[in-house]
Amino acid sequence: MNNRLQDIQGFLKTILRGSIQPGDIALDLTAGRGRDTLFLAQLVGAEGRVHAFDVQEVALQETQRLLKEQQMAERVHLYHWDHGRLLEKVQDPVQAAMFNLGYLPGHSQEITTQAASTLAALEAVLQLLRQGGVIALTVYRGHPGGLEEAAAVEEFLSCLPRRKYSVLRGEYINQLPNAPYWILVQKNKGDTE
Structure with a gap:
């Protein structure tokens, strides 16, 4: 398992590996430093696409640099855009979406994801999510808001x-009260509602 229990992102990526196939479309709703964007680009393959969003230009620059280094830039569309306005940029069915809620590590803690925008993004992703598709959220709560x-x-x-949906939450029970935790949402297969 390679320390996956010590690493929320690693744990979620293990789950997503079983959900994303080459040719799929995936979303990174908080591009940050680009690690999740790169991970998704590797999974969707040359025929797939990743749409990555961030409101901070520095985040998109870091993401673009990483994608170019790994020769994955052609698989990704980057948007300097509020993820709450996702449907203005993407209308295709998606297989997976990732969120890291909070702030960009190493940068201003005054620029954070906001509840209203995040809820709008979740509503949009649910409209686009294919049956069997997965949303993975890492929730950081140790900052203001x-x-x-x-x-x-x-x-x-x-x-x-x-x-229609299965929603799971996982958190450490031996860490600080405001430690990060994860939420997974899957659109159930076979549901006709």
């Missing part, structure tokens, strides 16, 4: 129809 955003996301996701 983090607890409020986490509560809003959980309230929204807990109200999804249980026959």
